[in-house]
Amino acid sequence: MSEKLQQIINKQQIQDDPSLTDLDDIVQLVGFVIGDEEYSVPILSIQEIIKPISWTRVPQTPNYVLGVFNLRGSVIPLIDLRMRFGLREQKHTEDTRFIVIKDEDEVAGFVIDRLTEAIRLSKRDIGPAPEAAQTSDTMIEGVGKQKDKILTILKVAKLLERTF
Amino acid sequence: MDEFEEILQDFLVEAFELLEQLDQDLVELENAPEDLELLNRIFRVAHTIKGASSFLNFDVLTHLTHHMEDVLNKARHGELVLDADIMDVVLESIDLMKALLITIRDTSKDQGVELGDIVSRLDKISGGDGDVPAPVVEAEATPSPQAVKAASTEEEIDYSELSEDDIEAEIQRLLVERQESDKAKRAAKKAAGESVPEIPDTPSSEPEKSSALAPVAAPVVAKKVEPKSDDSKAPAPAAKATVVEQTIRVDVKRLDHLMNLIGELVLGKNRLIKINDDVEERYEGEEFLEELNQVVSIVSLVTTDLQIAVMKTRMLPIGKVFNKFPRMIRDLSRELNKKIELVIDGEDTELDKSIVEEIGDPLVHIIRNSCDHGIEMPAVRAAAGKPELGIITLKAYNEGNHIVIQIDDDGKGLDADMLRTKSIEKEIITEKEADNMSDKEAFGLIFKPGFSTAAQVTNVSGRGVGMDVVKTNIERLNGIIDIESKVGVGTEMKLKIPLTLAIIQALLVAVQEEFYAIPLASVLETVRISKEEVYTVENRSVMRLREEVLSLVHIGDIFEVERIFDHNEYSYVVVIGLAESKLGLIVDSLVGQEEIVIKSLGEYLKGIEGIAGATIRGDGGVTLICDVAALMQMATTVKSTVAISGGDDDEPTEKNKPSDYKVLIVDDSKTDRLIMSKSLAPLGITLVEASDGLEALNILKSGEHSFDGMLIDIEMPRMDGYTLAGEIKKYSKYKHIPLIAVTSRTGKADRMRGVEAGMVEYITKPYSPDYLMSVVKRNIKMTMEA
Numbered sequence: 001m002s003e004k005l006q007q008i009i010n011k012q013q014i015q016d017d018p019s020l021t022d023l024d025d026i027v028q029l030v031g032f033v034i035g036d037e038e039y040s041v042p043i044l045s046i047q048e049i050i051k052p053i054s055w056t057r058v059p060q061t062p063n064y065v066l067g068v069f070n071l072r073g074s075v076i077p078l079i080d081l082r083m084r085f086g087l088r089e090q091k092h093t094e095d096t097r098f099i100v101i102k103d104e105d106e107v108a109g110f111v112i113d114r115l116t117e118a119i120r121l122s123k124r125d126i127g128p129a130p131e132a133a134q135t136s137d138t139m140i141e142g143v144g145k146q147k148d149k150i151l152t153i154l155k156v157a158k159l160l161e162r163t164f
Numbered sequence: 165m166d167e168f169e170e171i172l173q174d175f176l177v178e179a180f181e182l183l184e185q186l187d188q189d190l191v192e193l194e195n196a197p198e199d200l201e202l203l204n205r206i207f208r209v210a211h212t213i214k215g216a217s218s219f220l221n222f223d224v225l226t227h228l229t230h231h232m233e234d235v236l237n238k239a240r241h242g243e244l245v246l247d248a249d250i251m252d253v254v255l256e257s258i259d260l261m262k263a264l265l266i267t268i269r270d271t272s273k274d275q276g277v278e279l280g281d282i283v284s285r286l287d288k289i290s291g292g293d294g295d296v297p298a299p300v301v302e303a304e305a306t307p308s309p310q311a312v313k314a315a316s317t318e319e320e321i322d323y324s325e326l327s328e329d330d331i332e333a334e335i336q337r338l339l340v341e342r343q344e345s346d347k348a349k350r351a352a353k354k355a356a357g358e359s360v361p362e363i364p365d366t367p368s369s370e371p372e373k374s375s376a377l378a379p380v381a382a383p384v385v386a387k388k389v390e391p392k393s394d395d396s397k398a399p400a401p402a403a404k405a406t407v408v409e410q411t412i413r414v415d416v417k418r419l420d421h422l423m424n425l426i427g428e429l430v431l432g433k434n435r436l437i438k439i440n441d442d443v444e445e446r447y448e449g450e451e452f453l454e455e456l457n458q459v460v461s462i463v464s465l466v467t468t469d470l471q472i473a474v475m476k477t478r479m480l481p482i483g484k485v486f487n488k489f490p491r492m493i494r495d496l497s498r499e500l501n502k503k504i505e506l507v508i509d510g511e512d513t514e515l516d517k518s519i520v521e522e523i524g525d526p527l528v529h530i531i532r533n534s535c536d537h538g539i540e541m542p543a544v545r546a547a548a549g550k551p552e553l554g555i556i557t558l559k560a561y562n563e564g565n566h567i568v569i570q571i572d573d574d575g576k577g578l579d580a581d582m583l584r585t586k587s588i589e590k591e592i593i594t595e596k597e598a599d600n601m602s603d604k605e606a607f608g609l610i611f612k613p614g615f616s617t618a619a620q621v622t623n624v625s626g627r628g629v630g631m632d633v634v635k636t637n638i639e640r641l642n643g644i645i646d647i648e649s650k651v652g653v654g655t656e657m658k659l660k661i662p663l664t665l666a667i668i669q670a671l672l673v674a675v676q677e678e679f680y681a682i683p684l685a686s687v688l689e690t691v692r693i694s695k696e697e698v699y700t701v702e703n704r705s706v707m708r709l710r711e712e713v714l715s716l717v718h719i720g721d722i723f724e725v726e727r728i729f730d731h732n733e734y735s736y737v738v739v740i741g742l743a744e745s746k747l748g749l750i751v752d753s754l755v756g757q758e759e760i761v762i763k764s765l766g767e768y769l770k771g772i773e774g775i776a777g778a779t780i781r782g783d784g785g786v787t788l789i790c791d792v793a794a795l796m797q798m799a800t801t802v803k804s805t806v807a808i809s810g811g812d813d814d815e816p817t818e819k820n821k822p823s824d825y826k827v828l829i830v831d832d833s834k835t836d837r838l839i840m841s842k843s844l845a846p847l848g849i850t851l852v853e854a855s856d857g858l859e860a861l862n863i864l865k866s867g868e869h870s871f872d873g874m875l876i877d878i879e880m881p882r883m884d885g886y887t888l889a890g891e892i893k894k895y896s897k898y899k900h901i902p903l904i905a906v907t908s909r910t911g912k913a914d915r916m917r918g919v920e921a922g923m924v925e926y927i928t929k930p931y932s933p934d935y936l937m938s939v940v941k942r943n944i945k946m947t948m949e950a
Contacts, residue, residue: 056786057678058765059723060772068765068778070786073428075778077768108768162768 025123029144031116031151032099035087038116038151040144045156047100047107049115052092062164063089069109071100079159080111106160119144119151126153137163175216176269177413182209183262184487190255191490197239197246207236213261225264231286232257244289248498253285255491416517419478426471427667427761431780433467434759436460438782445920448913471667480520482560482569483511488524489531489558496535503542503552504535509559515567519661522641523569526634530571530657531556533610533631538575538655548652550574562663566685569659578649580606590614602712607647608744611635635743639793642668642685645744660685668762670779670789672755673738675720677895679787681760681779682749686792688741690754692734707737707748714739716748717799719790722774742792747799758782762789774798822848825944826869829853830860830888831877831906836929840875840906843933844940857883861891864898871901872944876923878907878914889921902943906931 029040030049055069055078064083068075078098083089095114100107121144129140139158144151186209193202214229235254238244246254260282267273440460444453486508497504515523539545539554546552557572580603587593587609593601609615613632638645643661662668662685670681671690691709698705698716705716716737719725737748760779764770776791827844831837832855841851852869854860857880863869874892878885885905892898904925905918918926925939940946 054785056778056788058769058772058775058788059725060774061769065769068769068786068788070780070784073431073780075763075765075780075786077766106767108766160768 027121027123027126027144029119029121029151029153030099031119032097032112033114033116034081034085034112038149039081039112039154040119040151041099041101041154041156041159043118045101045103047102050098050100050109052096052098052111065164066111069098071109074107076100076107076109078109078111082111082113101156101159103156103160108160110159119146121146121151172220172268172272175220176265179213179216179265182213183258183265184484185209186258187255187491188487190251190258191494193246194248194251194494200240203236203240207233207240210236222264222268225261225268228257228261228264228283231283232261235286235289250289252498253282253289255495257282257286414477419474419517422474423478423667426467426474429467430471430667430759431761433464434782435780435784437464475516475663475667476514478517479514480517481511482513482515482520482523482567483508485520485524485527486511486558486560489527492528492531493535493556496532500535501541502535502539502554504539504554504556506531507555507557507559509557510561513560513562513567515661516663519641519663522637523659523661526637526659527558527569527571529631529634531558534571534573534575534655538573538577540576563660566660566662569661571657571659572654574654577651577653577655578607578610578647579651583607583609587612587615600713604647605744607649610647611645611744639743642683642792643743644686644741647744668760670758670760671738672758672787673719673736673749673751674753674755675718675723675725675751678723678725679755679781679785680719680723680751681758681787681789682738682740683776683789683792684757686740686742688739688746691737691739691748693737694734705750709739709748712746714746714748715799716750717795718750722795722798740792740795742796745796747796749795760787760789822946823850825849825872825946827851827940827944828860828863828869828871828874830855830857830874830880830885832856832880833877836877836906840936843931843936846933847937847941847946849940849944849946856880857885857888857891860888864892872946873902873904873940875904875906875940878905878909878918885923886917886921889918889923893922904939904943906936 028043030043030046031038031040033039050071053069055067057067058065058077061067064080066078066080069078070076080089090113092111093113097112097115098109099112100109125145126142127145128142129138130143137158139155141153141155144153186206189202189206189209193199193206196202210229210233214226214233217225217229232254235244235250239246244250437460440456443456447453489508490506493504493506496502534556539556540548540550542552545554555574557570559572560567560569562568580601583606584593584598584601588595588598592609592612592615598606611631611634615631635645638659638661641661643659646658646660647655648658649655662683669684671684671687672679672681674680693707697707699707701713705718706713707716708714714737735750735752736754737750738754740747740749758781760781762777763779764777765772765775774791774794776789776794778786778788781787825847827849829837829840829851831840831853834855837853837855841853844851852863852871854863857876859882860874860876861883864871876885876888880888883891885907889903889905892901892903902924903922904927905923906927906929907914908929910928915926924943927936927939
């Protein structure tokens, strides 16, 4: 047990390494997986993360808009990010989560395949979106470089923008 | 500065209220010019506004009201008889006054409204020579810079920051100035041979509201009134006279917020009732249920009362709208040279504030229309044997959850044939459509944009716009328009409007697995029909409803509901009506009536055609609310697949051999499953096994098999038999599958629960193989032998 604890503490110390202590330069993100890719959004844009609950279909919407659900009395749209990204529909699993994202007055729930972790990245490690994706309607805010992998950071405002 | 703003706001609110009353009184006055009481009241209003506006340095307004006051004062003293011509001038000046007040409200200045002409006319009436120096120049030239600023700009001196002495000094200075200018004016008047009762009588209600100014202002008022009160009847209590009841002014926003909160509470209440029902079912006979029941009843009762109470605070008497019509009728009848009398009834009937605001415009258009097209010229009326005086009746009354506003006239009535011909001429409808139209539908043509029967466009109507506005506004309120008319006798128009907009009664309907809420205000009736009753005319489904032909549309076609399974023999038609049109909406079943609170779908999903919003149901789920107006629109374009018979393709697949029959065995004990399959083996039917409710449900939902029957054990892990049965019954696709309980629970209560859950048979273990076989055979309707 104490060994595990030690591990966690070590991990935290790694995350707290001196290059990441200047708060102004830190971006905190929440990572999640859709299909085979890892994406992330700024932690401050996330209102909450919940396990899947039932929703109601809304007609005359694109297939990625699953419908609306009741979040403690508010009616909130539910968008399947798999389908939004052009992947095939998949049954919800134990790991499926709804991420409720907020940008100013806009709120929507997004279905993701699985959560990964909270990530602290230095601004220096975030590059611009790949050139191919640098059109005006790209959903990619930038690309974060981690030790062993890269991470796509999504544009919250774009996610919440109605495109139909 | 804040105080000034505050006083200004109060002044405006009061002034507008007074004006509304004034209009009505003046029209009444014309009919009874000798009514001193009425005259006094009108005079007081003009006087109060004059006093307050001069206090606030609105010189143009003061100038105008001052001259009105002169005229009225003369009338009051019997020196002048108010005839129609004088009345015209007076009414016109009141309109100007309104315009001025609106300008003040919008800009805090009283400039930009031209009144030289009207003032000189007023002056002439009151005996002057009509040569009135414009006071604007005079007044603006004299006041100190501060005073001008105070009246006209936002960044004036902050009185609250001045020391008390400074304020005193300032007021004294302004006072002297005022008196001087008054003196000058009076001098000018005297020169014109006039007695001028002019006291800028500051209404006491104004200064009292401003705490900083009050102590200083009070003596000012006293000073002004005492020495100059030369008019004994000049009523200081003018302001008080309008406030008969004790009231508090509340910001509408606060009421809206309160209404929203109540909405949430209503949803909570619905939820509580649902949970209470569930609990009751599960713990039947337990003692605590009684208490829970009581609490739930009280909460729901209080919530309902609270809701009504809050709704009432938002209610305004419709008289507020009706009040402006006598004046309108008077003006119109003079303009059109007709004799028209307006009879108003039920002006105390109350309506939600937001509706009162919306209803004004449509009524104006309807009444204008009645005056212009309805009531005939006096000569024509006389020739037709009617009294020359045409009567328009405007009445309001409650009818259930609606308020009905009825506008009747005894004019020439609507001629359905003429309406049809005109519409064809204007290419609003085709000849074919015209032929199929009932008279009532033809009356509805007057609401079509671009339609007008007037031979020529007059000032009053004939542009073909007004009635279209009526329709749009009434639709927005979810209201219904009903027209009855008889040529030569008159027209009767009824506007049926729901009492409130935020919390509504709705009819819940189901199509496949989905639910939709239809505002009950728009539901006229519901009918159960069989497929034989649906006819197809030109690719549109219609049905005969009594003597009418009703077009039909399936709600599933509008909302793109996938129709996986076919319907029962019967469907339900919800007849919805809006404004003047009707439509039959086919649904699979009617769920019931519920009180719902409209919530928006948010920015992301707003403006979805056919959906007005969403509500949260008692079970916590979200149900979409139909936008009836949009449905009507969509129904005309949606490709109809009403055929209730639907796709009968997969259901009754021919059963040729015993193995075509499939039965699902649900039991957690392997032994029991074995016993059952052994017992049923002689039948030769196909058997599928599941070890608990959840597994059974998944097998069922996977759609791999189509079962003719199910044998269900009651006690199982994960999901028991009752729950399973309940779940299955939720899907209309599987509703018809016979469920047979096979259990060792033998109590009567268990049996009852089984029946409630939808089990058709109840077999207790142990059982004989033959018995099981016969029960199964009977229930899957197997006719052949193995």
